[in-house]
Amino acid sequence: MKTLNRRTLGLLLGGLAAVAVFGSEPSALAAEDLSKVVLRVGDQTGATKAKFEAAGLLADIPYQIEWSVYPAAVNLHEALKADAIDIGQAADSPTVSAIAGGSKIKVVANYSNGGLGSSLIVPAGSPIKTIEDLKGKTISPTTRGSVAHYLVLGVLKKAGLTQDDVELAFLNPSDASAAFQAGSIDAWGTWGIYKARSIGTLKATVLIDGPGINTGNFVLSATDSALADPGKVAAIADFSDRIERAFDWSKKNKDAYLDFYAAFTKQDKATIEGLYPDEAAYVRQPIDDAFAASLQNVFDTWKEAGVLSGDLKLADYVYRGLPTN
Template identity: 30%
Template structure:
């Protein structure tokens, strides 16, 4: 298997931000026209492993918005960066992602706002090695190849773990891999360590006997974030109804673990023991964008800027819903 080993940082930045710029330019007129039309459809981006797939599966949002003559269109994404690109392009109105993709989006001047945050889920975000790996500590990662999704929450977790161990980001060789590709590379031994989130983490622990070097505790809160395009965010009543339904579906998920596992297993194509582990160490829910949470996001932005992973400093408060 050929790995996508990291290129120099400036190549990475150019390629990442070229996508945002191109999509932004191509879609500006489309967004202007869309804003003039009466809202009849809400396009929501989701990931199979996130809280929005629960809302989608329960079907309560469709029932609620249908009373206003609004239909819901769901679009699936494997990871947050692609979802945020779609938000920037106007392909979706609303979505959920991890903590790092919004940082890249804001640095690329993407038109979006934070709507709300999720609960911390650091217990399910881990740096994994094979059971028989000679790597025993984070410090042992020096000179090793580490797989993770570029621009994801795992990217930040890795940076903070290396920092705590006295290593630089340049001390490891990044292999940029989406979760599915990362799992294959990990099991074949093509990478020395893998940074990923639940339920990919729990599945590797249950089925591949993966060993944990560290989870995110003390390093990152690893929250979800609910985002909307700046145009769609103007529909504050509809946004509020979506958030309300997310809160209700989250409450259901927290109190119906077995039903949640039974529901997610065929969707995610992950075994029930792995899902049971994942849901038991996570709390679903919605938090307002408090100063504390904004500060967490600002710390991520500052870290990425200091490492020249994003090309400019950003102020997270500028992307808050007005």
């Protein structure tokens, strides 16, 4: 997908803001109007802001950003539900869980790496060598409804096991990390910075990765109230473009990305290089019927597992009007 140059993108954003404010064609005052927009962004672990900075994507933002950092998707989605932030990015699994829980949000953009990124890991020297060996073991899927929880359910099904064959310990990421380090859990479903630190510091082993089970969809959600504000819609469109540009920067600047992420996670570059394919595989995907069907499948999987109940039409929670390049 081609990226708009800054002048063209600025004209697009200015035009949207002008039409929203004046109900007419773009004017010379449009850019000033957008500069008055404050976009409240939820950021898991602070990784998005840090990557934007490394990629040089914070220098020319035509609106203001208020950043809030959360340790995991469940916390970010609590903030979205409380209308404490306007947008936030998380995997599709916790996003569907949040929608089922009554969050007034819609998915506005999607970036996928085909299921890479989330993994089920075991401690160094673990006797667990196959997914069938998980029977009778204690597994932390991190938080309930997370992408790692979705992975664990899929892994158990793949091994011919059920939730009754294991003990699931739902913990926030910090507590799960401590439990994993202490040896009080036998396996941990995790992702990103937590996965990197466990492999780098604790020499953990990946038992199985997400492809074939998880979609790898990393979606950007916005509150209904933010989407009712044309100025914020214009800012969200720009922000979603910057996410795409940041992934593109990672692909084209491997060494720079490795330097950035090694410093951010406080791990050596060799460890981070092993995780680089997860990052490099991300591509922006269309917000279309196929994507809505994918979200519906996530809900149906949660429902089958007894995590969620009731009926939900996920197509109603997909926002297709975001301007894209």
